[in-house]
Amino acid sequence: MSSLSFADATELAGAIKAGKLACVDATQAALAACVKQDELGAITYLNPEAGLAAARALDQEASAHPERFAERAFAGVPTVAKDLGGPFPGLPVMAGSRLFIRSGNGADSDLAERFRDAGLCVFGLSTSPEFGFSLASEPAIGPICRNPLDPMRTAGGSSGGAAAAVAAGIVAIAHATDAGGSIRVPAACCGLIGLKPTRGAVPAGPSFGNHLGGIASELAVTRSVRDTARIFDVIRGRTRGPFADITQFSAKTGKLRIGLLADTGQHYAIEQDRAEAVEAAARLLEGQGYELISLRWEDVERAVEASARAFGDIISVNIASLIDDLDLDMRAAETMTQAFITRGRAMPATALWSSLNGAVRASRSLWEIFDTVDVIVMPMLASAPPLIGSFPTDHSDTELHLERMTTFAPLASLANISGFPAITLPFGEDTEGLPLPVQLMAPMGEDNLLLQLASVLEAEQRWQHRFPIAGFPK
Template sequence: MVPRMDAFASLDATAQADLVRRKDVHPRELVDAAIARIERLNPRLNAVIASRFEQAREEARGPLPEGPFRGVPFLIKDLLASFAGMPLTSGSRYLAGFVPPHDSELVARYKRAGLVILGKTNLPEFGILCTTEPRLFGPTRNPWNPDHTPGGSSGGAAAAVASGMVPFAHGGDGAGSLRIPAACCGLFGLKPSRGRMPMGPDVGDVMHGLVTEHALTRSVRDSAALLDATDGADVGAPYAAPPKARPYAQEVGAPPGTLRIAYTTRAHTGVPIDPECQAAVDQTVRRLTELGHTVVEGSLEVPGEELLAQHFIALWSAGVVLAIDGPSLLTGQESAPEHFEPLTWALYEMGRQQSVSQYLLAHHALQGYARAFAAKFADVDAWLLPTTAEPPPPLGTFDSPPEEPLTGLLRAAAFTPFTPLANLTGHPAMSVPLHWTAGHLPVGVQFVGRFGDEATLFRLASQLEAAFPWNSRLPALFA
């Protein structure tokens, strides 16, 4: 007979919260079951790198806040999300001893939602790469095939959710770091609009708005309900996204109407697209047409796009400087090359060497690109793109030799030419798990919506989820 504790693994967070609300289970049962799954699976996947199991058990005994996810177990990524009393390493040996004294606003909102935080998930150093293989903690493995990457930078979170350790988990997205692991692990991953999520109290924004946070989920309704529980600018935020018309949870299952959706598989960098990723888009075009939507092929080409990568790296390398020098002011620890992975230090030096005028020029150019990108939505409701240019590659694909530290970054750019567009422009975007290879590796497709219009994405995603369900597809390692 299957123990009751394993029966929870197949339930999404909304279903688990309903059990608690109806008093069919106690939060302690959900927490104990999730801890058991983590202890059983994590030695094989290395998704969770820090735990607080006993504290979580004590919290689950109650009382817990009467939030929408009261008693549901949760994991947070070890980047940006400060949890008072737990180390915040950002995946770097340099910060291995840094312990923030307070919660970030987002973590405070997770707690008010009733979530019980069990620990932290793995990530590449400072979230730089699209794979999760930091030297500090070692590689996280993909539950669908442990020899392959789970993506990054929220790869630990994705592996934990895809394997059934927890029903959903926190992540962040600065160039695709939610959508890439969602695609690699067969999950739903939504990046909210710029300014939708709180970033305080420690930062106003990250890299001029490239970065935002949300979660990896197995169901669309979990993503929508969690966004309802956590969205909204916090005190002192430099800007805010347009207010939502109604709770996102009400968009799930609501008819999307007949949408006009444009698609392209042309990468602005010119990299070729793997046949599996092309097939995923082609199949999705047919499915959208079956659902009654108007689908047209289009072009996202804009003047000056050949300089996008150059401008992006200008902001990204400056962000690495902030990520290293900011904590240095708090800890008094001096940075040196031996403290970091070669790619991180190369980006740090690049950021230190550029002038303020170069940085502002890149920022100005990317704002111009955002305006040109927004114009592409004049007569369409969403754009359909590949999430990645190829299925999840083997671990080690993005390694950089010490003498050529940027090799891994260049390889990453070829793997993910489509996801940074939504970060550069601030638009909401989602990866939806609608395709698997013959070798049972997931391949996601990406939808980008108008700025501030997560509602349309949630309606469309829930329609696709109902018509072409993915929750019955589980990796062999699923709990």
């Protein structure tokens, strides 16, 4: 076993490379776990043949070309893609919606190719809310995704199925996307690591539709910082897309300046135990010899408000454009999705332009904060994961829906709108055994700095995973 107190995808890959477990056996164990934990609602679609075919090919490679097999970061590790983003061949995406039919083989993407090159065996799709429009993963078409730590609570959204699958040990790592906190919120709900990378760091080609004007990123939810660092390392760069191709990622050394954003004022009510976890994380970093600088809510308030507005406007116009471009009948969509479509169609171009300009100014104000600090430590969630049904989509009040999400994760969309990287990880547990997450944000290109500091916090081992990984050798 490694120095970590729990198994992760890196350790599973090590066991496979050491011959303790065949790739096919690992995938079969994950498939069996899907059946056993079906009531969790983490998985919405399975293609066992695709996953097993990939595993068999890797087992053959391990015998014929062991040196090539050994170079794969996650050789033989089974995983699932999200039912939104990608796409991955053999896994036709429905985006959690009746508007699409689950047919055909599914398209391929640069991201999927890199997952395969890493040795990951993708065998299914994880549950997502319709078009990712919720911080809970409860699409009307089903299944309802539940939190493995407390099945009465949400696993978060929109990558809730991915987070539930990893936290429950169905898989050790899972593809996820983040346009407004959708990697980080589920990771925070389930006690996982979630990195929203720097804009332009991860490929989204050859079709760039999921970028949502730059606010969306793709990567994974994991059980360890080293897994996140490793998947980021093998996925990033050479994106050949509409944004700057970030190829150099630094990790600063020396006396870092840690900005602590603990005071959220009266606008957002962060529960005391979650606020205390954020401060404890910052104090621990201060104890490492870094300089701690207190930030005021006023320092980020305008950027937070502008980000929330831009997020709502971008997703509204995007879904309206998608429905019109594909000539889909929106009446088949959920009521909330229909309302966002209507909102997007009715939005004047000048209103959208104003919102986007506000986002630019928000990014600028954050850059000015990073003139004085190297990283910001801040809350990820305001409360424990709410109960199933807390983000209903059977009504048409889009402002209420957006407000509910912002109240739960008030600082989530800040990284998406600005393009900055942000990471969340658990740093303790509350009285009910649920994770106390913290969030770290850094300037563009400083993803490795976030991973470096997250490793320091993780080493405290204030959180323990509750479920073993399916198939992991005893």
